[in-house]
Every structure is written in C-alpha cells, then in structure tokens.
Amino acid sequence: MKTGAWIGHSAVDAMRYSVLQILKEGLTGNRGWKPVWREPEPKRRYDVIVVGGGGHGLATAYYLATVHGLTDVAVLEKGWLGSGNVGRNTTIVRSNYLLPGNEPFYELSMKLWEGLEQEFNYNAMVSQRGIVNLYHSDAQRDAAARRANAMILAGADGVLLDREALEKKCPYLDYDNERFPIKGGLWQPRGGTVRHDAVAWGYARGADRRGVDLIQNCEVTGFDIRNGVCHGVETPRGTIGADRVAVCVAGSSGKVMGYAGLRLPIESHVLQAFVTEGLKPAIPGVITYGAGHFYVSQSDKGGLVFGGDIDGYNSYAQRGNLPTLEDVCEGGMALMPMIGRARVLRIWGGLVDMSMDGSPFIDRTPVEGLLFNGGWNYGGFKATPASGYCYAHLIATGEPHPVATEMRLDRFERGGAIDEKGVGAQPNLH
Amino acid sequence: MIIDHPLLGPRDAQEFVILGDASLIDRPDWQAEDAAQQFHDYQHLRDNPAGEHRELWFHEQGDRSWLVVTRSTLTHEVLKVELARDVAIARGRNR
Numbered sequence: 298m299k300t301g302a303w304i305g306h307s308a309v310d311a312m313r314y315s316v317l318q319i320l321k322e323g324l325t326g327n328r329g330w331k332p333v334w335r336e337p338e339p340k341r342r343y344d345v346i347v348v349g350g351g352g353h354g355l356a357t358a359y360y361l362a363t364v365h366g367l368t369d370v371a372v373l374e375k376g377w378l379g380s381g382n383v384g385r386n387t388t389i390v391r392s393n394y395l396l397p398g399n400e401p402f403y404e405l406s407m408k409l410w411e412g413l414e415q416e417f418n419y420n421a422m423v424s425q426r427g428i429v430n431l432y433h434s435d436a437q438r439d440a441a442a443r444r445a446n447a448m449i450l451a452g453a454d455g456v457l458l459d460r461e462a463l464e465k466k467c468p469y470l471d472y473d474n475e476r477f478p479i480k481g482g483l484w485q486p487r488g489g490t491v492r493h494d495a496v497a498w499g500y501a502r503g504a505d506r507r508g509v510d511l512i513q514n515c516e517v518t519g520f521d522i523r524n525g526v527c528h529g530v531e532t533p534r535g536t537i538g539a540d541r542v543a544v545c546v547a548g549s550s551g552k553v554m555g556y557a558g559l560r561l562p563i564e565s566h567v568l569q570a571f572v573t574e575g576l577k578p579a580i581p582g583v584i585t586y587g588a589g590h591f592y593v594s595q596s597d598k599g600g601l602v603f604g605g606d607i608d609g610y611n612s613y614a615q616r617g618n619l620p621t622l623e624d625v626c627e628g629g630m631a632l633m634p635m636i637g638r639a640r641v642l643r644i645w646g647g648l649v650d651m652s653m654d655g656s657p658f659i660d661r662t663p664v665e666g667l668l669f670n671g672g673w674n675y676g677g678f679k680a681t682p683a684s685g686y687c688y689a690h691l692i693a694t695g696e697p698h699p700v701a702t703e704m705r706l707d708r709f710e711r712g713g714a715i716d717e718k719g720v721g722a723q724p725n726l727h
Numbered sequence: 728m729i730i731d732h733p734l735l736g737p738r739d740a741q742e743f744v745i746l747g748d749a750s751l752i753d754r755p756d757w758q759a760e761d762a763a764q765q766f767h768d769y770q771h772l773r774d775n776p777a778g779e780h781r782e783l784w785f786h787e788q789g790d791r792s793w794l795v796v797t798r799s800t801l802t803h804e805v806l807k808v809e810l811a812r813d814v815a816i817a818r819g820r821n822r
Contacts, residue, residue, distance in 0.1 A: 551775030560772040564747065565800070610728075610745045613777040613800045618728060620741045653771045709771040710764075722770050725745065 313418050333498065334378075334505035339512050342538035343371045345692055346530055348517045348553065349546040350374025352383030352493070352678065353670060355500035356685020357545055357692070358509045359417070364686070365693035368508035371539075373532065375516035379497030382548055385615075385647035386678040387570050387602050389583050389594060391428045391488035392453045395444045398703030398715035399656060400451040405700050406683030407453065407487060413682060419499030421491050422597065427582035428488030429458065429466070431632075433477040441483040448485070456484045466581050469635050477588045477631070488583060490594055496681055519556045520667065527557070527667035543668045543692050547657075548648030549613070550671035557664055561671070562653040562709055564724045567612040567646045568604065568675050569621055573639040575599030584632070591628030593636070601639055603629060607649065607675060609725040617646040649675050655727030656715035659688050659697065659704045668692060669706065674727060730796055731808050735789060742788040748773055749781035749795045752815050777801055783811060 322329050345361060347354045350372045361367040374380070390410050392403035414421050432441045438457070445455030459481045460472060472479045505511055519531035520542065529538035546553045550563050576599050585592040593603040605625035608617045622644065629636045652658065652672035657680065659670050670688045673680060687698035697704070703715055709722070720726040728740035755765035778801055784794045793811035798804065812822065 549777070551773065552777045555775075560768075560774060562771040562773070564773050564775050565777070610740075610798075610803075611747075611775065611780055611782065611800045612803065614803055618740070618803070620739075710767050724747070 333502045334511055337510045337512065339371060339373075339510065339515065339532070339534055339537050342529070343510070344369040344539065345541045345543060346370075346537060346539040347372045348530065348542065348544045349381075350378045350501070350511060350513065351381045351545070351547075352379065352497050352500070352681040353547065353673075353684045353688070354545040355379075355497055355504060355511075356681050357543060357670070357688045358504040358511075358685075359500040360686045360689035361693060362504055362507035362509055365689060367693055370504075371510040371512055371537065372504070373515045373517055373530065373537070374511070374513050377513050378501050378511060379494055381546075382647045382649070382677060383497045383681070384494050385570070385645060386493055387592075387594065387604055388490040388493045388596075388678065389428065389488070389592075390423075390491050390679040391485055391583070392451075392679070393428065393430065393444065393448055393455065393483065393485045393488065394717060395447050396715050396717055397447075397451075398713075399717065400447055400453065401700040402683055402687070402704070403680065404448075404451045404453045405686070406680050409682030409686060410491060411487070413496075413499070417499045417503040419495060419502060421495040421499055423489070423491045424597075425487050425489040427484060427486045428585065429463065429482040429484045429582065430585045430587060431463075431470075431479050431482045433480055433588055435480075438480060441481075445483055454485060454487050456486065458482050458484045467584065467633075469579070469633050470584075471632060471634060474631060490583065490596075491678075493678060500685070517553065517556070520664075522557060522664055522667070525663075526665045539666075541666050541668065541692055543670065543688060545670045545688065547650045547671045547673045547677050550650045550669070552613070554662075554669065554671075557662070557667060559662060559664070561669075562706070562722075563650045563672050564611050565613055566607045566609070566649050566651045566725065567614060567617045568607045568649045569617040569625070569644060569646045570602065570604040571622070571625065571641050572596070572603075572643045573601040573636075574642050576601065576639060586628060586632045589628035589631050591625060591632055593629065593633075600642065601636065607651065607725060608646075613648055615646050615648055649673070649677075651724035651727060653709060653722040653724060654714040654716040655718055655720075655724075657684070657704055658706050659684065659691060659701045660706045661691070662706065728798075728803055728805060730784065730794070730805055732786065732789070732792075732794065733808055733810055734792070735786075738786070738789060740784075742786060743784045743794075744787050746783040746785060749783050749811075749814070750774070751783060752795075752811065752818065752820070779806065
C-alpha cells in the first residue's frame with residue numbers, strides 16, 4: 298500500500314540507509330553515523346502539537362508529514378521517545394477481530410505493517426510467522442469460523458485448523474487436557490511480531506527528517522483553553538501555542554485529559570508481561586489460549602515472551618502483583634507443560650487504557666482544537682500504524698478516516714459500543 | 728496487596744474481586760428528567776485518578792461483604808477500608 302509521496306528532498310535521500318552505507322561504515326570504523334534525530338528547542342507555536350512521543354504519537358507525526366504535508370508539527374514527550382507502552386508490549390501484530398467497527402481498521406494496520414520497513418527505510422523486523430487462537434468445543438469452533446469469515450470479508454486472512462493440522466505446527470500442546478481439550482485453532486498466517494522499539498525509532502527518524510520537532514523531557518501539564526477552544530499546552534518549558542492539540546498518551550489518558558476537565562470512558566490498569574531465558578526455536582508464531590488466559594510467542598533471541606490477563610484493579614504504577622504472575626504461569630503449564638522447564642528472566646508491567654467496551658477512540662473532543670486518541674486496552678501495539686494514519690487523517694482533514702468512523706467518544710450514548718467480547722461496561726473483563 | 732477487612736482483619740487481595748470506582752454506589756434516580764444522560768455518565772465515565780482512588784471490592788472467597796477500599800493507584804498502598812454498607816448509608820441510601 299502506498300501511503301504517501303516520498304518527499305524528494307536531498308537531505309532526506311542522503312540519510313537513507315543502504316547495504317552500501319553499512320559496508321562503507323563497516324570498513325571505516327563506523328565513525329560516519331549521525332544522530333538519528335535532532336534535539337530542537339520548542340518553538341512558541343506550531344500548527345499541530347502531538348502530546349505523547351510513543352508509537353502512536355510518532356506515527357501520527359510521521360503520517361501528518363508524509364501523507365498530509367503538515368510539517369509545522371511538534372511531538373511533546375514527558376520522558377524519552379518510546380519510553381511508554383511501545384517499549385513494554387509483547388510485540389504481537391494481528392488483524393483477527395470480528396466486528397465491523399474494528400476489523401477494517403486492524404486490517405489497514407496489518408497492510409501498513411507489511412509495507413512499513415520499505416516506507417520508512419528502517420529495519421523494524423516485521424516477522425509474519427502467524428498467530429493461532431485455540432478453540433476447545435464445537436461452539437468455539439463455530440465462533441472461530443464466523444470470525445475467520447468476518448476477517449476474510451474485511452480483506453484479511455483466516456484459516457480454520459483442525460487438531461491434526463495444529464498438531465503438525467505445535468506437537469507439544471496438551472491436546473487432551475481434561476478441562477479444555479484442544480480441538481483446533483483459528484490461524485492467521487499474516488500475524489506475527491515486530492521489533493517494537495524500532496517502530497518508534499523508525500517513525501521518529503522519518504518525522505524528524507521531514508521537519509517535525511521531537512521534544513523530549515517536556516511534559517504537558519495543562520491546556521490553554523479559552524472559551525471552549527484549545528489554543529496550546531502548558532509545559533515546564535513554557536506555553537506552546539497550536540491550532541490543533543492531539544493527545545496520544547494511552548495509559549495516562551485519564552490523567553492528561555483531566556487537565557482539560559474531561560471524564561473519559563476509560564480506566565487505567567496494569568498489564569504484565571514475562572520473558573524466559575533464550576531457548577532453541579520451539580514456538581512457530583504466536584499461540585493464544587483464551588480459555589486459560591495465556592498467550593506466548595518466541596523472540597528472535599529465543600526467549601519465550603508470554604502474558605495473560607490484566608491485574609484487574611486501577612493502577613498507574615507500571616508494575617503488577619504476584620497473583621497474576623501465578624495465574625499466567627498456571628495457564629502456561631496447562632497449555633504446554635514443557636514451559637515448566639523454562640526459567641522466567643524478566644517481568645514488567647505497563648499502563649493500559651481499558652475502555653468500557655474494549656475498543657479504542659480516535660475522535661474530536663467537546664473542546665474545539667483538542668483531539669483524542671486512546672483507549673487501546675491491552676492491544677495498542679498492533680494498531681500503531683493505522684492509529685497514526687487515521688489520527689493524522691482526522692487532524693489534517695477534520696473528518697474521521699473511513700475505517701475509524703466508529704471509534705467515537707460518544708458511542709455509548711448512541712448505543713454504538715464496539716464490544717468484541719460482549720461483557721458490557723466492565724473494563725477489567727475485556 | 729493486603730486489604731485490612733474491618734471485620735476479619737488483614738486479608739490477601741486474591742480473596743477479593745474488584746468492581747471499580749466507588750461512585751458506582753451512587754446510582755442515579757431513574758425518574759429524573761435527564762435520567763438517560765445520568766445513567767450514561769454513571770455507567771461509562773470515570774474520574775480515573777492517578778493517586779487516591781475509592782473503589783468497591785467484594786470478598787468473594789471470604790464473608791462475601793462489599794467493601795469500599797481507598798487505595799493509591801500510584802503505589803498500590805491500601806489507605807483505608809470501610810464496609811460498603813456503612814458508606815452507602817452515610818450517603819443517604821437505605822441499605
């Protein structure tokens with residue numbers, strides 16, 4: 298998919314990475330590499346300020362510059378670029394959603410992932426090794442078939458695997474488990490993993506090259522709102538004016554939008570992830586075991602990367618508690634008993650915006666000039682390209698992108714919830 | 728997390744399930760003029776503070792009482808625990 302004209306600017310072209318450049322630098326002691334982005338001082342005013350220098354914020358700035366030609370843009374980041382969830386997730390990409398409000402959006406994201414490295418000239422290690430969602434009963438098989446059909450209708454790929462086909466890919470699963478015998482799975486061959494930090498760096502580099510100011514260590518502490526119109530943001534480095542302020546701080550959305558006096562259909566929760574020591578290749582792609590609240594993939598270094606449910610209580614602490622660790626590991630043992638031989642090396646937690654229906658928001662707000670992107674629940678990483686692409690579209694044109702028309706803040710008032718799981722307004726169940 | 732139950736003493740949070748913000752006690756009046764708007768806000772909008780948070784916990788694997796736990800969302804420290812019944816009565820509910 299072509300997402301925008303490459304700006305044929307000599308400074309941009311001169312900085313393109315290539316095999317030739319790697320060879321040249323390799324032979325001359327790697328002394329010729331330049332910093333990948335500038336560290337500018339904030340100007341007094343911009344056309345657009347993006348609040349949040351994570352994956353989604355940087356992608357937004359990148360597509361504002363490349364697709365819409367808006368380069369008078371600043372990205373304000375409280376810490377360092379990519380210091381939030383883009384560096385704390387389990388790197389999975391997929392487009393295996395069911396509902397029409399979601400699936401076309403995630404499929405756009407998948408298509409953008411597929412062209413991403415060529416587009417921004419950066420190695421993001423997009424690895425489409427496939428993802429399987431296991432099913433355990435006739436009813437679940439029917440639901441998986443329905444989901445596969447919904448995916449295919451939206452232009453994605455989905456294959457129903459029976460037990461025999463699955464056993465060829467993953468012989469070590471506990472197929473005859475007493476409680477959840479594995480009958481097969483819904484396989485999406487184009488799913489997989491992406492090197493998460495490189496996504497942030499690639500978008501940052503691409504945005505910076507086109508003139509976007511990436512301003513780190515610059516926390517937004519308030520908005521300059523007069524008569525219902527947002528004119529800029531307050532930071533410890535002074536007030537910075539802007540025609541449009543686009544907030545993109547999932548995890549901390551409640552806190553930041555609170556500065557504008559807005560209450561959101563969102564709670565902040567903690568989601569934990571786990572990595573084992575490096576092992577020989579064993580897991581072909583991503584395996585998700587919904588019934589046991591467990592999923593696992595294997596990183597390029599060989600570590601098993603796994604996780605499960607959110608802890609369930611509101612949290613801004615970026616760390617979780619041990620009962621969830623125990624629960625996730627029990628799920629792992631039930632699915633693939635061999636995992637008991639692996640040792641967990643690292644555990645961490647990230648803040649997630651849990652919304653009231655488990656689906657995100659890309660929308661205007663009641664404050665003119667203030668836009669909002671958030672509510673990504675436990676699955677924001679896979680959405681990064683489409684989130685930035687659609688948010689940039691909304692910022693630049695004032696209209697939602699066709700695949701993101703349902704991701705509105707007022708959808709609960711209109712009865713338009715996008716509830717994939719059908720559990721209602723109970724964020725810790727999504 | 729340890730929740731200091733007013734009747735049972737300190738109990739592991741694993742024995743409980745959490746429902747969410749304690750404002751869920753204040754169910755709107757269904758006969759009010761703007762009841763639909765009030766119920767939307769009650770059901771879907773949250774303060775979601777980074778700091779002190781009052782929330783409803785249910786002692787599912789214990790005495791099955793509802794508690795209002797005041798907890799810091801920044802540190803997970805439990806600051807205060809009350810019986811939800813006492814809180815509801817203090818706010819003018821009949822039970």
